[in-house]
Amino acid sequence: MDQDKALTAEELQNHVAAVFRDHMPFNQLLGMKISQFDQSGVEIRLPWHDGLMGNPIQKILHGGVTAAILDTAGGLMAILEAVRHMPQVNLVEFQKKISRMSTIDMRVDYLRPGKGEEFIATAKVIRKGSRVAVCRMELHNDAGEHIAFGTATYMVS
Amino acid sequence: MDQDKALTAEELQNHVAAVFRDHMPFNQLLGMKISQFDQSGVEIRLPWHDGLMGNPIQKILHGGVTAAILDTAGGLMAILEAVRHMPQVNLVEFQKKISRMSTIDMRVDYLRPGKGEEFIATAKVIRKGSRVAVCRMELHNDAGEHIAFGTATYMVS
Amino acid sequence: MDQDKALTAEELQNHVAAVFRDHMPFNQLLGMKISQFDQSGVEIRLPWHDGLMGNPIQKILHGGVTAAILDTAGGLMAILEAVRHMPQVNLVEFQKKISRMSTIDMRVDYLRPGKGEEFIATAKVIRKGSRVAVCRMELHNDAGEHIAFGTATYMVS
């Protein structure tokens, strides 16, 4: 990829997905995978494994795992929102912008015990902006049960 | 330990610490250790390792790790609060009560990038009660910098 | 109404609506009115008047008004949830139960400036329970624009 060339939307998305997969070790530690990442939405999948267990009696997700996957889904959605406000950027400029993004605050509402074979997090933007974006996230299990809600505010520039 | 005998405060604390260490795999996956857990307070320590990395460029904690350690510190504090409201209980009764406890909601405020060799989470109760407790948590690094605040509401019975 | 007689669902709802209207002065100070309050949902309406103005330049709702109407809609929804878990109660018992209900915590997300001729708040329960209920609330204006989201945790017994 020519580093001085303005990136297409697809190239940006592929770049983010590659960074997520190859350079964010915590995502691998948990086993999170991006299953959707484009203008129509974000979806992250996390298969159950015993390392995610927070409650030894009930075999359910640790609350911190729930928070982590919700923050990750919201953060990816915030990147998509940031991209919408970017002029044409090349790879170096994009990386610089992305490295300045961060979560400002997040609320998680735990609705029911995190039981399941797989967990699916989705996100949408509820407050758009060039500097700050607010996202709402949902976590469901593979049986379609709603495990948790999240709401988070992101610095996007 | 005689399972029918009422537990002393010290036995309860030792039991919780043992469960935390031996039966909550996610705590080990991250590397969290209880460094204090008694009526005067709760402290959890987490040494940095690359698996916790959320941002490949800045080498900082994943926001989900911050949320996980804050929720864990608050949850332990909520157990101490629950114990205060318990009549004398034996081990089986205690385990039953503890297994019904859960996080209802949590807010995390990310104050600065999570850089450091070790991270220390502390917690205090701001709303006491026999059914619901609200805790405030703080995360600092080994240099004393304040990384994040948390506020969480726990079901304690 | 015979005070010893078990209340019907309709009598409970009428009683709550009367208390809201006649004995909660702040609701009148703002001008909030219950436009729906039954098992199918809650709706509160608030017509604009200059006393609600928080920003003199833009003529928009004070953020505290937004918080107040969202908390009120969520609180009424939590009462409906509490009623579902109540055995048959007479008026005195009901009043005693209701007086113990309270908001534990609330998050408000301000999405756009609060402009309009009238504001409509709605609520739904996202975590049900006999002791704690969590509600999500929305505020729209009369043009259908979405002004704010709320999420609140209520003690219901």
Next chain:
Amino acid sequence: MDQDKALTAEELQNHVAAVFRDHMPFNQLLGMKISQFDQSGVEIRLPWHDGLMGNPIQKILHGGVTAAILDTAGGLMAILEAVRHMPQVNLVEFQKKISRMSTIDMRVDYLRPGKGEEFIATAKVIRKGSRVAVCRMELHNDAGEHIAFGTATYMVS
């Protein structure tokens, strides 16, 4: 005051206090008064009157009043934070900047019933910045009892 002249810190503070008092009707509807507003901190006072009552049985503050006074204290603190990041501004420029400020989100934790003759809200900045500031607020009554905590994120430019 010469509208083209750069404002001193004192002139800015006096201007904000005058707008608060004379042009924000909701502040008067409640009866909120600024008792401190300078670089060392913010304090707002609200004397009890029956119009603030949310619970007719216990004679306590409506939860919306608590949210309103906390948001107001935090918003004033965010203005002070914004001023720190402003170059020399004249009155017109300052008004333009201030009119773009807004609350993004807020969490309120209700600790105990809002009883008292007077209520005092204070605020401090926990995350500083030229675009976004996060504040923590506290509400006490005249007997020194702690009624509520708040945490809010503000757009400051």
